[in-house]
Amino acid sequence: MTDVLPKTHAATGAADGDPAAAGQPLLRIEGVAKTFGTFRAVDGVSLDIKAGEFFALLGPSGCGKTTLLRMLAGFEAPDEGRILLGGKDIASTMPHERPINMMFQNYALFPHLSVRDNIAFGLKRAGMARADIATRVAEMVALVKLDGLEKRKPDQLSGGQRQRVALARALARRPQLLLLDEPLAALDKKLRESTQAELMELQRRLGMTFIIVTHDQEEAMTMASRIGVMKSGKLAQVASPRELYEGPRSRWIAEFVGDVNVFDGEFKLRDGHRLVIATREAGTLVTAEPREPVGETRLSVAIRPEKVKLSRRAPVSEAGRETAINSLDGVIADICYLGGTTTYRVKLDTGGTVQASVVNSARLDVDAYSVNQNVVAWFTPDDCVVLQS
Numbered sequence: 001m002t003d004v005l006p007k008t009h010a011a012t013g014a015a016d017g018d019p020a021a022a023g024q025p026l027l028r029i030e031g032v033a034k035t036f037g038t039f040r041a042v043d044g045v046s047l048d049i050k051a052g053e054f055f056a057l058l059g060p061s062g063c064g065k066t067t068l069l070r071m072l073a074g075f076e077a078p079d080e081g082r083i084l085l086g087g088k089d090i091a092s093t094m095p096h097e098r099p100i101n102m103m104f105q106n107y108a109l110f111p112h113l114s115v116r117d118n119i120a121f122g123l124k125r126a127g128m129a130r131a132d133i134a135t136r137v138a139e140m141v142a143l144v145k146l147d148g149l150e151k152r153k154p155d156q157l158s159g160g161q162r163q164r165v166a167l168a169r170a171l172a173r174r175p176q177l178l179l180l181d182e183p184l185a186a187l188d189k190k191l192r193e194s195t196q197a198e199l200m201e202l203q204r205r206l207g208m209t210f211i212i213v214t215h216d217q218e219e220a221m222t223m224a225s226r227i228g229v230m231k232s233g234k235l236a237q238v239a240s241p242r243e244l245y246e247g248p249r250s251r252w253i254a255e256f257v258g259d260v261n262v263f264d265g266e267f268k269l270r271d272g273h274r275l276v277i278a279t280r281e282a283g284t285l286v287t288a289e290p291r292e293p294v295g296e297t298r299l300s301v302a303i304r305p306e307k308v309k310l311s312r313r314a315p316v317s318e319a320g321r322e323t324a325i326n327s328l329d330g331v332i333a334d335i336c337y338l339g340g341t342t343t344y345r346v347k348l349d350t351g352g353t354v355q356a357s358v359v360n361s362a363r364l365d366v367d368a369y370s371v372n373q374n375v376v377a378w379f380t381p382d383d384c385v386v387l388q389s
Contacts, residue, residue: 024087025048025049025050025051026049026050026051026053026085026086026176026177026209027047027048027049027072027083027084027085027177027209027211028047028048028049028082028083028084028087029045029046029047029048029049029068029072029081029082029083029084030046030081030082030083030084031044031045031046031080031081031082032044032045032046032068032071032078032080032081032082032083033045033078033079033080033081033233034064034067034068034071034076034078034079035079040233041064041067041233042064042067042068042071042078042233043064043232043233043234044080044081044234045064045068045081045230045233045234045235046081046235047228047235047238049209049211050209051176051209052207052208052209053209053210053225053226054200054203054209054210054212054223054224054225055209055210055211055212055224055225055226055227055228056211056212056213056214056219056220056223056224056226056227056228057069057211057212057213057214057227057228057230058214058215058217058220058227058228058229058230058257059215059229059230059231060215060231060256061215063230063231063232063233064230064232064233064234065213065230066181066182066213068230069102069179069181069211069213071083072100072177072179072211073095073098073100073102073179074090074093074094074095074098074100075095075102077091078091085098085099085100085176085177086176096125099175099176099177100175100176100177100178100179101122101170101171101173101175101177101178101179102170102178102179102180102181103166103167103170103178103179103180103181103183104166104181104183105181105182105183105185105186106186107154107162107163107165107166107183108166109154109162109165109166109169110154111153111154111155112153113153113154114150114151114152114153115141115146115149115150115151115152115153115154115157115165116137116141116150116151118154118165118169119137119140119141119165119168119169119172120133120136120137120172121169122169122172122173123136123137123172123173126173136172137150137172140168140169140171140172141168143168143171143202144164144165144167144168144202145164146161146164146165146168149161159186159187159188159191160187160191160195163183163184163186163187163195166183167183167199167202171206171208175208176208176209177208177209177211178208178209178210178211179211179213180199180210180211180212180213181213182212182213182214182215183199183212184196184214184219185214185216192219196219196222196223199223200222200223212224217256217257217258220241221241221244221245221257221258224241225240226238226239226240227239227240227241227244229244229253229256229257231252236249236250236252236253237249237250237253244257245257245258245304246304246385247291247385248302248385248387249292249387250387250388251300251302251387251388254302254385254387258304259304259305259343259355259357260302260303260304260305261302261303261304261305261308261354261355262300262301262302262387263279263280263281263282263285263300263301263352264279264280264281264298264299264300265277265278265279265280265285265298265299265300265301266278266297266298266299267297267298267299268284270289271286273288273289274286274287274288274289274381275287275288275289275290275299275386277299277301277386279301279352280351280352281348281350281351281352281353282301282326282328282348282350282352282354283328283350285301285326285384286326286381286384287301287381287384287385287386288381288382288384288386290385290386294386294387294388295388298388299386299387299388300386300387300388301384301385301386301387302384302385302386302387303354303379303383303384303385304357304383305343305355305356305357306341306357306359307379307383308354308355308356308357308377308378308379308383309356309377309378309379310344310346310356310358310369310375310376310377310378311375311376311378312374312375312376313376314327314376314378315327315376315378325378325379325380326378326379326380326381326384327376327377327378328346328348328349328350328354328376328377328378329348329349329374329375329376330346330347330348330349330354330374330375330376330377331346331347331372331373331374331375332344332345332346332347332369332370332371332372332373332375333345333346333347333353333371334371335369335370335371337360339360340359340360341357341358341359341360342357342358342360342368343355343356343357343358344356344357344358344369344375346375346377348377354377356377
């Protein structure tokens with residue numbers, strides 16, 4: 001990345017009296033709600049976002065994440081609640097007067113304007129002097145690596161280049177907060193992955209606060225320091241990517257974020273720091289005690305595919321170690337080779353199915369399993385996440 005850095009609010013340090021400098025969040029959302037007719041798109045969302053954070057709003061289509069983003073930008077007004085930026089309520093502030101910029105999913109570039117003029121558009125509307133605009137545009141062009149393309153029109157650019165122009169335009173006014181509405185959705189997989197890395201590096205270098213809206217779990221997990229998962233207008237869970245993946249609060253989150261095996265069952269007994277749960281499809285499973293208390297009734301046991309090991313015979317416990325391994329006999333039903341990993345779908349003798357994701361550490365498949373081969377799928381109690389059904 002280039003060494004040219006716009007002097008953002010976060011990068012230059014907080015001014016005296018700035019709530020962020022006193023440990024308060026840069027952005028505070030308090031009980032915000034928005035209704036369209038009889039549909040409640042956002043339902044009482046409260047959230048704090050710190051200065052310099054890369055935050056992701058993740059959820060399926062229609063969950064309210066884009067509506068919430070539009071309220072932050074000022075394109076929609078909340079029916080209830082408050083939005084505080086730097087401790088000040090911005091509900092009555094017009095979009096162009098907020099120290100917030102938004103990068104749209106379709107980039108919203110002006111087709112008749114050049115790269116240079118697209119980037120300069122907001123600066124001209126803000127009344128910046130011509131010489132200062134030229135300097136700022138040059139900084140932005142260098143920042144997003146568009147040197148030599150300043151005179152081109154959007155239809156003369158690739159998808160990735162158009163994305164960079166939109167990003168440069170959004171950053172040109174040096175906002176305190178940058179909102180990204182599924183900005184990478186139109187890019188192919190390789191370009192999307194490289195752009196993700198560049199956005200992360202750019203955000204770290206600028207020290208700016210980014211909020212990205214996406215329905216792509218992998219994208220959110222890759223880019224964000226924290227993720228807020230939305231469902232039906234509410235925040236279902238806010239956590240770091242690791243916490244969200246390893247410790248989902250509900251079955252819905254476990255199934256939405258990544259791949260997972262889930263077995264429904266009933267609590268049988270507690271054995272020290274272990275739970276014994278009888279499941280319909282995987283028999284009796286032994287799990288670790290959940291971090292959060294669960295009722296001793298109907299439960300679900302979730303195990304990520306990479307936690308499931310496969311062997312040709314039942315594993316042997318190590319001497320002196322309490323492993324309490326869950327061992328399930330079955331047969332390989334399907335195989336999906338993905339390059340770095342292979343996913344095996346195992347039909348269990350107990351009637352259920354379990355997926356196992358195995359790293360392909362060897363170049364040749366001498367140790368790989370084949371369809372219809374008998375195997376044992378096993379995992380430890382600590383690999384299990386117990387969820388209230």
